[in-house]
Amino acid sequence: MEASSLPAALELVSGGGAGLSPEKRAVLGSSLLLLQRDYRFERVWFWGCIQGVCGAYYIAEGLGPDRAAPRSRLYSLNCVEWSLLPPVTEEMVMQAGRLKGRFQGDPSFEYEYTERNAEDAERLFEDGKEPMIKEETRLVATIEQIDRAVGIIPRGAFVKTPLGSVSENRNFEGLSLTEAKRLSSYFHFTEPVNLKNKTLLEKADLDPSTDFLDSLEHDIPQGSWTVQLEKGGTVVVLRSLLWLGLTFYHVPMTKQYGYVYFGNGEKNLDLPFML
Amino acid sequence: ERGHGPYQPHEPGYGLYQPGYSPYDDQIPDPKSRTLAIQNAKAYLLKSSTTSGLNLYDHLANILTKILDEQPTNAVDIIENISKDVKWAHFQKKMDTLRDEHEILPTFEAAEKRKALFLKANEEGDEELEEEIGETPLPNVMETAFYFEQAGIGLSKDESYHIFLALKKLISVQPIQTCRFWGKILGLEMNYIIAEVQYHEGEEEEETEEEAVTEEGGNGVGEVENEEEEKEKEDEPPKSTYKPPPVIPKEENGTGANKYVYFVCNEPGKPWVKLPPVTPAQIVCARKIKKFFTGRLDAPVVSFPPFPGNEANYLRAQIARISAGTQISPIGFYQFAEEDDEEEEVEGGRDTYEENPDFQPLSVAEMVDSLSAWVHNVQSILKQGRCVWLNPLQKTEEEEENEEEEKAEEPDELPQELQQEIGPPLLTPLSEDEGIQNIPAWTAQPSTNLIPQYAVAVLQSNRWPGAYAFASGKKFDNIYFGWGHKYSPENHAPALPPPVQAEYPSGPEITEMRDPTVEEELAFKAAREEALAAAEEEEEEDEEGAEEDEEEDD
Numbered sequence: 001m002e003a004s005s006l007p008a009a010l011e012l013v014s015g016g017g018a019g020l021s022p023e024k025r026a027v028l029g030s031s032l033l034l035l036q037r038d039y040r041f042e043r044v045w046f047w048g049c050i051q052g053v054c055g056a057y058y059i060a061e062g063l064g065p066d067r068a069a070p071r072s073r074l075y076s077l078n079c080v081e082w083s084l085l086p087p088v089t090e091e092m093v094m095q096a097g098r099l100k101g102r103f104q105g106d107p108s109f110e111y112e113y114t115e116r117n118a119e120d121a122e123r124l125f126e127d128g129k130e131p132m133i134k135e136e137t138r139l140v141a142t143i144e145q146i147d148r149a150v151g152i153i154p155r156g157a158f159v160k161t162p163l164g165s166v167s168e169n170r171n172f173e174g175l176s177l178t179e180a181k182r183l184s185s186y187f188h189f190t191e192p193v194n195l196k197n198k199t200l201l202e203k204a205d206l207d208p209s210t211d212f213l214d215s216l217e218h219d220i221p222q223g224s225w226t227v228q229l230e231k232g233g234t235v236v237v238l239r240s241l242l243w244l245g246l247t248f249y250h251v252p253m254t255k256q257y258g259y260v261y262f263g264n265g266e267k268n269l270d271l272p273f274m275l
Numbered sequence: 276e277r278g279h280g281p282y283q284p285h286e287p288g289y290g291l292y293q294p295g296y297s298p299y300d301d302q303i304p305d306p307k308s309r310t311l312a313i314q315n316a317k318a319y320l321l322k323s324s325t326t327s328g329l330n331l332y333d334h335l336a337n338i339l340t341k342i343l344d345e346q347p348t349n350a351v352d353i354i355e356n357i358s359k360d361v362k363w364a365h366f367q368k369k370m371d372t373l374r375d376e377h378e379i380l381p382t383f384e385a386a387e388k389r390k391a392l393f394l395k396a397n398e399e400g401d402e403e404l405e406e407e408i409g410e411t412p413l414p415n416v417m418e419t420a421f422y423f424e425q426a427g428i429g430l431s432k433d434e435s436y437h438i439f440l441a442l443k444k445l446i447s448v449q450p451i452q453t454c455r456f457w458g459k460i461l462g463l464e465m466n467y468i469i470a471e472v473q474y475h476e477g478e479e480e481e482e483t484e485e486e487a488v489t490e491e492g493g494n495g496v497g498e499v500e501n502e503e504e505e506k507e508k509e510d511e512p513p514k515s516t517y518k519p520p521p522v523i524p525k526e527e528n529g530t531g532a533n534k535y536v537y538f539v540c541n542e543p544g545k546p547w548v549k550l551p552p553v554t555p556a557q558i559v560c561a562r563k564i565k566k567f568f569t570g571r572l573d574a575p576v577v578s579f580p581p582f583p584g585n586e587a588n589y590l591r592a593q594i595a596r597i598s599a600g601t602q603i604s605p606i607g608f609y610q611f612a613e614e615d616d617e618e619e620e621v622e623g624g625r626d627t628y629e630e631n632p633d634f635q636p637l638s639v640a641e642m643v644d645s646l647s648a649w650v651h652n653v654q655s656i657l658k659q660g661r662c663v664w665l666n667p668l669q670k671t672e673e674e675e676e677n678e679e680e681e682k683a684e685e686p687d688e689l690p691q692e693l694q695q696e697i698g699p700p701l702l703t704p705l706s707e708d709e710g711i712q713n714i715p716a717w718t719a720q721p722s723t724n725l726i727p728q729y730a731v732a733v734l735q736s737n738r739w740p741g742a743y744a745f746a747s748g749k750k751f752d753n754i755y756f757g758w759g760h761k762y763s764p765e766n767h768a769p770a771l772p773p774p775v776q777a778e779y780p781s782g783p784e785i786t787e788m789r790d791p792t793v794e795e796e797l798a799f800k801a802a803r804e805e806a807l808a809a810a811e812e813e814e815e816e817d818e819e820g821a822e823e824d825e826e827e828d829d
Contacts, residue, residue: 014431015466017459017741017756021427023723053714053737078724101764102714102737170347171356177382226463231433232389232542233382239461241567244758264740270767274567274760 001258003032003044003060009258012249015230015237018262020049024058024079031080032060039072039084047073047143048245048261052105059143059261067158068166068189073143075107083107085136088144095133096141103265109135142265148190150240152216152248154257155185160212169210174253180236181227186248187213194218223275241275244268285340329365337361388544392440412454412472413439413446419456419752422745425722426733428756430459437543442470445538445547450475457537457598458741458755460590465541465570469594469755472536523659525554531654531662532558532595539590541570548572550591555660556583561592565760565767580770593759595656601742602653602753603705603734605642608634609652611702628652628701636748642732643719647704649734649744655698662698711738712764738762 001009006028010019020028032044041062050057058079061071074082099111110132159169179185192214198206216225224241240246245263250256268274320332338361342350350357416439423429430438438456446454449472457471526533532555538547564578568586576582576589584592609628642648654662699707708716714737721730722745736742741757779785791799 011431011433014429015434015459016461017428017430019424019427019429019431021425021722023425023725024427051735053718101712170353171360223463226461228465229381229385232385241463270565273767273769274565 001046001260003028003036003046005256005258006032006046008256009249009260012231012235012251012256013237013247013260015228016239016245016247016262018049018245027079028058031076031082035060035062035074035082039074041072043067045071045258046260047147048263050103050139050142050261050265051263052103052265055105057103057105057107057139065167066165067168068160071147073140075139077105077107085140085143088140092137093141093144096138096145099133099138101266103138104135107134107136107139111135111138139265145267146243146246146261146265148188150243150246150259151189152186152238152259153189153213154180154250155187155215156210157257158189159209161209166212172255174255174257175236175250177236177252180250180252181229183216183219183225183227186216186238187211188216189213221272221275224271241271242268286343329362334358334361385542385544388542389437392437392444392544411446412451413443414455416442416456418750419754422731422747422750422752423733423743423754425731426720426743426745428733428743428754430756434543438468441468441540441543441547445470445472448547449538452476455752456754457594458757460568460593460755460757460759462568462570467539467541467568467570467590468543470538470547471598472538473534474536523555523661523665525552526661526663532599532656532660534653535598537591537594539572548587550587550594553588553591553595554583557588557592558595558656558660559658561589561596563770568759578769579772590759596761597739597742597755597759598653599656599662601736601739601744601755602651603649603744604652605634605636605746605751606648606650606704607631608751609650609702634749636746639721639727639730639732639747642746643721645706646708646715646717646719647706649705649717649746650702651699651705652702654701657698664697705734708738711762 001013007025010025013019028046032046035041036044039062042065043063045061045063047059047061050059055077058076060074060076060082062074063069063071070087072087073085075085076082111134112132154172154175156175157169157172158166160166175185190213192212194214195212219225226239226241228237228239229235230237234251236250236252238248238250240248243261243263246259246261248257248259317332320335321330323330338354338358341357341361342354347353347357416435417432420429420432420435429435442454442456445451451472452475453473455471457469460467460469533552536552537550539550540547560580560582563580564576564582566576566578566589568590572585572587572590574586576584576586582589608631610631611628637648656662657664659665705717710716716736716738718735718737720733720735721727722733723730731745731747734744738761739755739757740762741759742753742755744753745751
């Protein structure tokens, strides 16, 4: 969610019971602004909080002029001091995918590999030391996975210019109530995967400036999003069931929207059994 | 003279142009042709479009009006969108009212319901008002919400206040002695807000008849088959020897897992629904399945092993498990009622406690540092599904010590003799809780490190993510916000269907064997003839011996 709309947004996503204490809210107002100054970000998003066993990580993302470019991610243990996370690579994501269990809360904690297959054994012999993954790596990989899988925006909120860069759509006035209840009005804010597979008929209806991302309609498994109207029907809240804790809110017919993650940082692999 | 066209009254420049003083006056070589050109251009612009009936002149005027009124930054970048918006505005006027009303209708209804919470009922007289101010079962939801908010947990203040008023409504309707806001469980279509209440003694509405019917219907399938088969008098197929395992009776209302009664509603403002008491079979089955709640209490729970009940029962079972695992209080707050007889054989697991009037609260630092400063104040549920063990085979009601549900599995339960299940007694400290793998069962933190004088001790459960507890001085409370499932680092593995049952006992007489081949038959025949020949020789010897004996006798 936008750093500037943090107080109002926290009120709207609190339906799940998770939020921030007044102390954190107060300090985020200033520390996110300072982040913007120090790193020259154009926009700062408060991404959320990953709860570890001993402590919690608070994550912020910074965006540059092209909103769809890879974002810089920062983490903090107390919302005051922020540290930049290394950019994510595919290898990191793969390594972190093998880890199970909770985050510890200590960024220098090292996980040991529990599963070894043939490739790892070879690598082991080459390096001569045990492969360990630091929690920082796991953190980066998890954030990237969550953003890729369930980071969403309403349709029309961003436009793609003919030069390829993405920016906010200043004419976006919000989705209507009927549109807001449909999953097809929300897009994954990441590189589109399914867009090319659409039939020509579907593509003819698309507007290339706003429909350049994948919509939520075809997410697998079906039903992995819950759409609810909260606060007497004034806020549309989407919650992801694949990554429990990700909450997206939007007030129909206004420009307020955003998503935040409050959770363990673990994927819900039992989802097909639970639906 | 017209220079740049007639200025409209609201445009800047109106009234400023005076003929003869424009800066371009001296550049007009041929006024007539220029004016003619301008008039032609304007006539062209005023031409109405054949398809839409608009004309470019008015449209441009409207666009410029809008831009000058709103003064957006970088208007040149969004000029096309502004143009589109102006065109839309033409068409939206007629359809506007109809569509808007239709759309927002559900919101209006919801707002009505929420507003109804705030209306004070007119029937209350002064007497009731005094009663309210005195002892009231209504919990101070806002105070609890404040403490939890210090830790970053909780709903928004609006929602908390609505829940507060909804609880007040509940209390005015039902005869309730104590009431607590238990928490919120999220669901797919709707969420559940749950209140934990205790009735006044003797004022419960018993609905046992309905529940008995559903239980029998679920468990008595084998028995029904028996009855049908007995009715057939001709050619009776073999009677089923299936005896369903003995049904473990549920605990009485007011004890054990059914100590509290739970009311749920989907949103504050909607009517409260009472959840049925939980049966041990439901708890046992709930441990094996993991399903999301849909938000409708009558939704079926489709799972394997099949859950005996619908979503209301599943919800109640999960609430029972969560309460048993995560309801805690600071040590010393509750104590056992002192009795003269301390024979544990008679009392069994103590299930009642009372508040300790001499409670001295520990400091926040102590509450956070050691988990033994907290105790469970709800009985844990045994493997059997009850808090107090009952041997279903024997009809005697011996209450003996109970077993913790999480402990390593017992040696195999013999079908004839069921081993007693033993569990931790009430008010055991949290330090006895087992963790999962290498994660402790609870995470304790103070709410703030910056202001330790006023910090609140907060505990989060790692076994049931979403369960929180706080303590500050003499105040403490528990709450749950989550999806209603237990944490397990391993993936959920649903139970496999049981192996196919044997239809009949297999023995040598019906076991199929291969027919002997010709060689084997011949060999067998030859062997038998040899044996016969050998036997005849022996007989002859015996006969000879016998004849000799007979001859001797004579």
